[in-house]
Amino acid sequence: MTLLDEPVYEEEIPEVEEATLKFEAAAIRAESRRGFLMALPAYAYLVTFFAVPLVIVSVYSFATRNRYGGTDLSGWNLDAYRKLGEPIVRDILFRSLWIAMLTTFICLLIGYPFAYFLATRRPAVRNLMLVFVMIPFWSNFLVRNYAWRVLLGRNGLVSDGFELVGLGPREFLFTRTAVMIGLVYGFLPFMILPLYASIERIDSSLLEASRDLYASGWQTFRRVLLPLSMPGVIAGSILTFVPSLGAYVTPEILGGAKSTLLGSYIVSQFLTARNWPVGASLSFVLMAVMLVSTVAYFRSGARNL
Amino acid sequence: MSASTAVTITGITKRFGDVLAVDNMDLTIADGEFFALLGPSGCGKTTTLRMIAGLEFPTMGSLKIFGEEVGTLPPNKRPVNTVFQSYSLFPHMTVEQNIAFGLKMQRVPKADINRRTGEAIKLVQLEGLEARRSTQLSGGQQQRVALARALVNSPKVLLLDEPLGALDLKLRQQMQRELKILQREVGISFVFVTHDQEEALTIADRIGVMNEGKLLQVGTPEEIYERPANRFVANFIGQTNLLDGTVESKDTVCLANGTRIPGQSSFGVGERVAVSLRPERASLHRLGDGPDGHPSIDGRLEQVTYLGNALIYMVALDWMRLEVRTENHPGASGPAVGDEVTVSWEPGSVSVVGD
Numbered sequence: 001m002t003l004l005d006e007p008v009y010e011e012e013i014p015e016v017e018e019a020t021l022k023f024e025a026a027a028i029r030a031e032s033r034r035g036f037l038m039a040l041p042a043y044a045y046l047v048t049f050f051a052v053p054l055v056i057v058s059v060y061s062f063a064t065r066n067r068y069g070g071t072d073l074s075g076w077n078l079d080a081y082r083k084l085g086e087p088i089v090r091d092i093l094f095r096s097l098w099i100a101m102l103t104t105f106i107c108l109l110i111g112y113p114f115a116y117f118l119a120t121r122r123p124a125v126r127n128l129m130l131v132f133v134m135i136p137f138w139s140n141f142l143v144r145n146y147a148w149r150v151l152l153g154r155n156g157l158v159s160d161g162f163e164l165v166g167l168g169p170r171e172f173l174f175t176r177t178a179v180m181i182g183l184v185y186g187f188l189p190f191m192i193l194p195l196y197a198s199i200e201r202i203d204s205s206l207l208e209a210s211r212d213l214y215a216s217g218w219q220t221f222r223r224v225l226l227p228l229s230m231p232g233v234i235a236g237s238i239l240t241f242v243p244s245l246g247a248y249v250t251p252e253i254l255g256g257a258k259s260t261l262l263g264s265y266i267v268s269q270f271l272t273a274r275n276w277p278v279g280a281s282l283s284f285v286l287m288a289v290m291l292v293s294t295v296a297y298f299r300s301g302a303r304n305l
Numbered sequence: 306m307s308a309s310t311a312v313t314i315t316g317i318t319k320r321f322g323d324v325l326a327v328d329n330m331d332l333t334i335a336d337g338e339f340f341a342l343l344g345p346s347g348c349g350k351t352t353t354l355r356m357i358a359g360l361e362f363p364t365m366g367s368l369k370i371f372g373e374e375v376g377t378l379p380p381n382k383r384p385v386n387t388v389f390q391s392y393s394l395f396p397h398m399t400v401e402q403n404i405a406f407g408l409k410m411q412r413v414p415k416a417d418i419n420r421r422t423g424e425a426i427k428l429v430q431l432e433g434l435e436a437r438r439s440t441q442l443s444g445g446q447q448q449r450v451a452l453a454r455a456l457v458n459s460p461k462v463l464l465l466d467e468p469l470g471a472l473d474l475k476l477r478q479q480m481q482r483e484l485k486i487l488q489r490e491v492g493i494s495f496v497f498v499t500h501d502q503e504e505a506l507t508i509a510d511r512i513g514v515m516n517e518g519k520l521l522q523v524g525t526p527e528e529i530y531e532r533p534a535n536r537f538v539a540n541f542i543g544q545t546n547l548l549d550g551t552v553e554s555k556d557t558v559c560l561a562n563g564t565r566i567p568g569q570s571s572f573g574v575g576e577r578v579a580v581s582l583r584p585e586r587a588s589l590h591r592l593g594d595g596p597d598g599h600p601s602i603d604g605r606l607e608q609v610t611y612l613g614n615a616l617i618y619m620v621a622l623d624w625m626r627l628e629v630r631t632e633n634h635p636g637a638s639g640p641a642v643g644d645e646v647t648v649s650w651e652p653g654s655v656s657v658v659g660d
Contacts, residue, residue, distance in 0.1 A: 203393065205389050206393050214407050
């Protein structure tokens with residue numbers, strides 16, 4: 001019996017194992033092929049409309065502006081990047097960073113309590129309120145910015161409101177404040193939605209446990225709620241900071257000529273000053289800042305979004 | 306049991322909108338006792354616990370902890386701590402940070418925090434796991450962290466909300482023993498919410514049985530099992546046969562089919578009651594073979610279930626089925642399915658319950 005059985009066993013097992021491994025490998029290959037095919041349209045789109053233009057912009061940033069306002073694709077140099085160190089450009093860069101940071105911070109300040117409120121409502125109420133958050137997207141961004149122009153203008157509602165409470169007429173239009181109001185208004189939903197998603201995921205019994213363990217409401221926020229919703233805070237901040245930094249429409253419509261921001265400056269370099277290399281190099285620096293903040297986000301161990 | 310009272314609940318009612326979660330409840334829990342609140346899900350036991358913790362506020366009534374009215378105090382102002390059903394450990398903290406949290410919030414000096422946290426870790430045998438994240442622990446270990454995190458604060462009362470619900474049977478039984486030992490060691494009262502009657506009987510000094518927001522009976526496990534206050538308690542605690550009948554005299558009940566059986570009760574003559582006969586208190590005999598002087602009912606054996614250490618007989622009466630449980634004696638030949646049989650019991654082994 002043993003003599004007959006054993007050879008069969010010894011022959012069969014490696015064969016079966018080998019065959020199984022082969023099948024598995026083939027299945028994994030097929031799976032990844034299918035995955036690639038499904039992602040192909042997106043890849044094609046991104047390469048055509050993102051990667052290729054990006055390469056073009058980067059090429060232009062090292063090119064030279066000729067005296068007629070054209071760009072010579074020769075004599076490669078770093079002049080355009082050196083120009084970013086000049087006071088005018090540096091001021092614009094810092095001012096834009098400051099405004100973007102302030103916008104992000106104000107959005108966080110307004111958005112966090114709202115997102116928490118949203119996350120703790122009954123599902124029906126919550127969905128209704130989510131719709132309210134998204135309603136502004138139903139009308140054109142440009143139109144909404146012009147609406148603020150009316151509201152903030154000389155005889156606008158905001159000015160009337162100030163007059164009503166005895167602070168005299170105030171006109172905010174064409175000031176940095178107006179730009180801030182417009183930016184906060186425009187990007188608040190991008191702060192609220194990721195915050196909501198991450199707060200909603202937190203088990204409310206953790207907050208109860210914290211209260212049970214002698215933490216006050218504020219301590220519970222500081223020690224439990226905020227750390228656990230950090231992925232949402234970071235995601236929301238990036239989604240607000242990045243578009244604020246490059247914002248063009250809002251500062252153009254609500255801001256004054258005195259305080260040009262990065263977006264407007266880049267456009268003017270391309271269209272008015274006809275200095276494509278500088279416009280391109282600024283675009284690149286802007287993208288680098290955004291890239292760094294996005295990498296920082298993923299480095300922070302964010303799992304949401 | 307010490308003479309002082311840990312928790313005094315007087316006329317507590319809790320409403321959620323139209324839902325009456327707890328209905329005019331009175332209960333006192335003594336210092337140092339292991340008290341189980343037992344009932345089916347939705348009976349108000351967890352709401353009661355949460356009111357003691359301060360996570361819900363009573364709609365009406367008074368709630369005192371060691372004589373001090375706490376009904377409207379927030380949870381962080383009450384000298385009690387809770388072990389939550391799903392443990393609710395902070396996922397962004399280590400085991401040690403979780404346990405130290407309460408002391409830190411109370412601004413206990415750093416050296417004391419370290420010492421007490423260390424003691425608590427030792428108490429629940431978690432040495433060596435201090436630096437682990439709570440998410441890297443097994444269910445049993447998480448359970449211990451939750452216990453240590455609550456006990457480290459030296460609460461006057463420890464509240465436990467179905468803390469063993471998520472554990473498998475073996476671990477659950479082990480934790481029941483450990484909890485009991487732990488409770489004796491720390492000497493404070495534990496209020497333990499469970500829907501598992503066996504667990505409540507095993508672990509508690511006293512049990513409060515709840516249903517539909519009402520506290521139906523409070524007593525030692527023995528009192529609750531042997532002298533259930535009503536039909537619900539009799540049915541909920543352990544297995545039982547409830548034979549409907551009416552009271553004929555102080556010590557006789559007339560069953561639905563006219564059989565008269567002895568049953569002591571304080572109910573008035575003519576009142577509708579049920580006689581609770583525990584399956585293990587009944588014995589099965591061939592028709593007419595029941596011991597002399599023991600009350601009995603005749604029926605037909607319908608089903609036998611083999612449980613290894615026991616046999617469950619289902620006996621069909623004219624108007625209901627009776628369950629009889631006997632020890633399994635290998636080789637003994639009992640009646641066969643379809644036989645006419647007599648079910649008998651010792652006169653004092655039944656209890657008469659009202660609705």
